[in-house]
Amino acid sequence: MQAPLPKPWIMDIAPYVPGRSKTDDGRQVAKLSSNENPLGTSPAAREAFDAARASLDRYPDAGAAMLREAIAAAHGLDPARVIYGTGSDEVLHLAAGAFAGPGDEIIFVRYGFAVYEIATRRVGATPVVAPDKDYATDVDAILDRVTPATRVVFVANPNNPTGTFAARDEIARLHAGLPKSVLLVIDQAYAEYIDADEDDRGLAMAADEPNVLVTRTFSKIHGLAAERIGWGYASADIIDAMHRIRAPFNVTTAGQAAAVAALAATDFVDASRRHNAEWREWFAAEIGKLGNAGLRAVPSKANFVLVLFEGPVSAEHAYKALMDAGYIVRWLPGQGLPHGLRVSIGTAEETQGVLAAIRAIVGG
Ligand SMILES: *Cc1c(COP(=O)(O)O)cnc(C)c1O
Numbered sequence: 001m002q003a004p005l006p007k008p009w010i011m012d013i014a015p016y017v018p019g020r021s022k023t024d025d026g027r028q029v030a031k032l033s034s035n036e037n038p039l040g041t042s043p044a045a046r047e048a049f050d051a052a053r054a055s056l057d058r059y060p061d062a063g064a065a066m067l068r069e070a071i072a073a074a075h076g077l078d079p080a081r082v083i084y085g086t087g088s089d090e091v092l093h094l095a096a097g098a099f100a101g102p103g104d105e106i107i108f109v110r111y112g113f114a115v116y117e118i119a120t121r122r123v124g125a126t127p128v129v130a131p132d133k134d135y136a137t138d139v140d141a142i143l144d145r146v147t148p149a150t151r152v153v154f155v156a157n158p159n160n161p162t163g164t165f166a167a168r169d170e171i172a173r174l175h176a177g178l179p180k181s182v183l184l185v186i187d188q189a190y191a192e193y194i195d196a197d198e199d200d201r202g203l204a205m206a207a208d209e210p211n212v213l214v215t216r217t218f219s220k221i222h223g224l225a226a227e228r229i230g231w232g233y234a235s236a237d238i239i240d241a242m243h244r245i246r247a248p249f250n251v252t253t254a255g256q257a258a259a260v261a262a263l264a265a266t267d268f269v270d271a272s273r274r275h276n277a278e279w280r281e282w283f284a285a286e287i288g289k290l291g292n293a294g295l296r297a298v299p300s301k302a303n304f305v306l307v308l309f310e311g312p313v314s315a316e317h318a319y320k321a322l323m324d325a326g327y328i329v330r331w332l333p334g335q336g337l338p339h340g341l342r343v344s345i346g347t348a349e350e351t352q353g354v355l356a357a358i359r360a361i362v363g364g
Helices: 043-055 065-075 087-099 114-122 139-144 168-177 202-208 236-245 253-264 266-288 315-325 348-362
Strands: 082-086 105-109 126-130 150-156 183-187 212-217 229-233 295-297 304-309 330-332 337-344
Touching: 043 253, 065 082, 065 229, 065 253, 082 087, 082 236, 087 114, 087 150, 087 183, 087 212, 087 229, 087 236, 105 114, 105 139, 114 126, 114 150, 126 139, 139 168, 150 168, 168 183, 168 202, 183 202, 202 212, 202 229, 229 236, 229 253, 253 266, 266 295, 266 304, 266 348, 304 315, 315 330, 315 337, 315 348
Parallel strands: 105 126, 105 150, 150 183, 183 212
Antiparallel strands: 082 229, 212 229, 295 304, 304 337, 330 337
């Protein structure tokens, strides 16, 4: 007798590989592999999370009303058009699930966020990969790959794992070049790390255009990665379609409460942005001094830096040696980056420490 067979496109999915928190021999070391906030989370968010224990026995608010109101108030949006997910990962899956299926195409960039390919294959759609321009999003390469079968374009801005950022005129050019029938998803998981005057205007586009979805997360600058809360903004029709396939109670009570508190903790967010900018610039500049050892930092606007190893010492060797030295970073051979290490910006001590370790490994 034949056992149940998964759909063939499901077995084509390469499972997501999360950032590690322990070494091969089980030691807990500095975790610079998942782009978490080294300052933790705001005290107000932690308090709100703790207070939610009183309602542990009740289902969460399925409509996430307070969370939607808080998001809308913080960004000047219509609360009815805010969708929420178990992390923005779920919102990305909802977008693919509501707008694409077998026979349809979804475009994303080479060295794009790993979830896009999973979300595409999960619904039986065909992934279409647009080549990069020195690791950055190439708008022309994306537009060149649009066909009548294209349903969705995923762009992370800044992008993960490269950290690269497409300026607002590039994002506008991408949108202008797409048919209105194609959903443009602008994944802004790292938007809070961008200076306000450099904003790519994704939320304004999502407010005005019939085919733009912006996604955001509480996992990165807000430091709520454990609670899995993300959200999205788009036209009422797009949001309505996504709600139809959303799991009914997809965001927890404690997570909703913590996220509402996190939005009000603007001092914590500002301090996190400043810390990140200061140490990211320092780290990238120090990597730049190791150019004679073949190292190069891809310009980043996010909370991590992709370091390329183009000299005699390989990224794989450095990855293992860093683990021995007490630092776990992200080596991404499965994403076409066997020559790169993505290093999250940690505390001052961690960032200085990982740089010293890298310098020792490459003999700089
Ligand atoms: C981290 C990340 C997300 C998802 O985070 P969630 O924890 O699921 O909200 C989405 N997109 C990009 C590009 C990311 O790096």
